[in-house]
Amino acid sequence: MTSPSPAPAAPLISLTWTDHETGYQGHLVVDRLVRGVSSGGLRMRAGCTLEEVTGLARGMTMKEALHYNPQGRYIPLGGAKGGIDCDPRDPAAHGVLVRYLRAVRPYVERFWTTGEDLGLTQDLVDRAASEAGLVSSIQAVYPLLDDEEAARQRLADAFAIEVDGIGLGELVGGCGVAESVLAALDRAGTPYQGTRVAVQGFGTMGGATARFLVRAGLRVVAVADIKGTLANPAGLHIETLLAARDGHGCVDRAVLRADDSELPAGAWLTADAEVLVPAAVSYAVDTANQAGITARWIVEAANMPVLPEAEALLTGRGITVLPDVVVNSGTNAWWWWTLFGDIGADADEAFAHTRRSMRALIDQMLSRAEADDCTPRAAAHALVAERLPVIAERFGWFR
Incomplete structure (x- = not known):
């Protein structure tokens, strides 16, 4: 059976922030940039470590690469992740979140698009981002859009849709x-x-x-x-x-x-x-x-x-x-399919596109695992290893 992929290179950016009011720490890791931008959510949980966030950022690079479609409007970004070592139920949690976003504001404005993850909802992220003086938690991607106003409205319309109460x-x-x-x-x-x-x-x-x-x-x-x-x-x-x-x-x-x-x-x-x-x-x-x-x-x-x-x-x-x-x-792919215009603000279209894309990825991964006599994870890593150079050839390396 094929062994796991070798240890990856060090991330492009890795930093730890300490909140001056509570002593809680937050981390930001940018694993890779594509066209100068990276994508990855922000989590909040007690015990969150820099090592954890580094692994998550690397995983985001892989997720982006796996959804690369040369014919699509959505062009994968690099991978990144944020994490705050604080229980989201702590009464001080919201203030910590706002101060963290204020501290990493230059990165969010230029390099890192983020959103909800473990312990945080998108509503909480949006509210804290606004309090931190940010236009949006994904504003770094706006310069890459053909029609920013239409794209932002499309994503806002999609987030306003509910299906059976969710x-x-x-x-x-x-x-x-x-x-x-x-x-x-x-x-x-x-x-x-x-x-x-x-x-x-x-x-x-x-x-x-x-x-x-x-x-x-x-x-x-x-x-x-x-x-x-x-x-x-x-x-x-x-x-x-x-x-x-x-x-x-x-x-x-x-x-x-x-x-x-x-x-x-x-x-x-x-x-x-x-x-x-x-x-x-x-x-x-x-x-x-x-x-x-x-x-x-x-x-x-x-x-x-x-x-x-x-x-x-x-x-x-x-x-x-x-x-x-x-x-x-x-989830990550749906954000970008919607923002870049591969799909509209429509639940049926979103579910259909998600199902087609995910089924294709699972089938590719499991077929590769059978062909290479390896685990599905090793097969996924092999697919990423093939796609990253293709993306880099088209858009350049930003490491």
């Missing part, structure tokens, strides 16, 4: 994750009906993924949030749970049915399910807890949820890990 901007990522699951099932000849899924995290990505999978006919038998795991072998009523979430993806237990169970937080890992979807924190699956996993597929909706050493053990046991750089790339 914003389109929240749903497209889950649509991409769900399509990744369905593509894997189709390749294996596994029917949707009766396939069981356990989801860790019920925020933006996890909740939307659960909705799309249930609507495709799968059964979500476990959902984990910060309070624990909700379970039902017959299937949880996902729409009821979605309607009972708070802003951090925590479900009000008052809506549970008599046959729903409350289990410990880690119970989702050992759920009797064919598919596990880690959609919350990084490093959720390690060498110890992987031993209890019996699922056939782990589909990484979160960034870096499976440690490399754990993935090697899982692979040895015949469990397939579909990597984050492909699986959760739909």
Whole structure:
């Protein structure tokens, strides 16, 4: 089996900021620039490290490259990421966020387009960006647009769309994750009906993924949030749970049915399910807890949820890990498809384009994995290694 890709080069920019009021630290890593601009979200969680943000920035470079389409209007950017070591529930969190954005304002204005990630919603990012004196969290990309006014209006219109009570901007990522699951099932000849899924995290990505999978006919038998795991072998009523979430993806237990169970937080890992979807924190699956996993597929909706050493053990046991750089790339791509004008502000068009693109990527990755006798992650890395020089030849290297 092919070994993992070699260690990548150091990022272009790496910095750590310390908040003078609270002592909390924030990080910014720009892995690569394309046409002078990079893309990657801003997360906020207690324990966020520079090493974590560096890995996430590298992953963003890969996600951008994987969605490169020479015929598309959307031209991939470089990869970047921001992270703040602070619990988003901390009363001081908003002030820390504003001060962080104020400190990195020159980068946001020129080089780094950012948005919501773990612990932060786009509304919070937008409000803090405004308070920090920024025009927008993605203003660095504006000079690359043919018609800035029309593009900004198109994206604003898209974010204003709701589908059954949930914003389109929240749903497209889950649509991409769900399509990744369905593509894997189709390749294996596994029917949707009766396939069981356990989801860790019920925020933006996890909740939307659960909705799309249930609507495709799968059964979500476990959902984990910060309070624990909700379970039902017959299937949880996902729409009821979605309607009972708070802003951090925590479900009000008052809506549970008599046959729903409350289990410990880690119970989702050992759920009797064919598919596990880690959609919350990084490093959720390690060498110890992987031993209890019996699922056939782990589909990484979160960034870096499976440690490399754990993935090697899982692979040895015949469990397939579909990597984050492909699986959760739909949200980022949708922003740019919409802004650059590959699609309009329309939910049906957004979902259709996301499904086509994600299915094509999953099929390319799994076909490459079979041909090279390697893991899906190694296959994804190989595709990136082929595409980055093509992008660089067209737009130049900015490292």
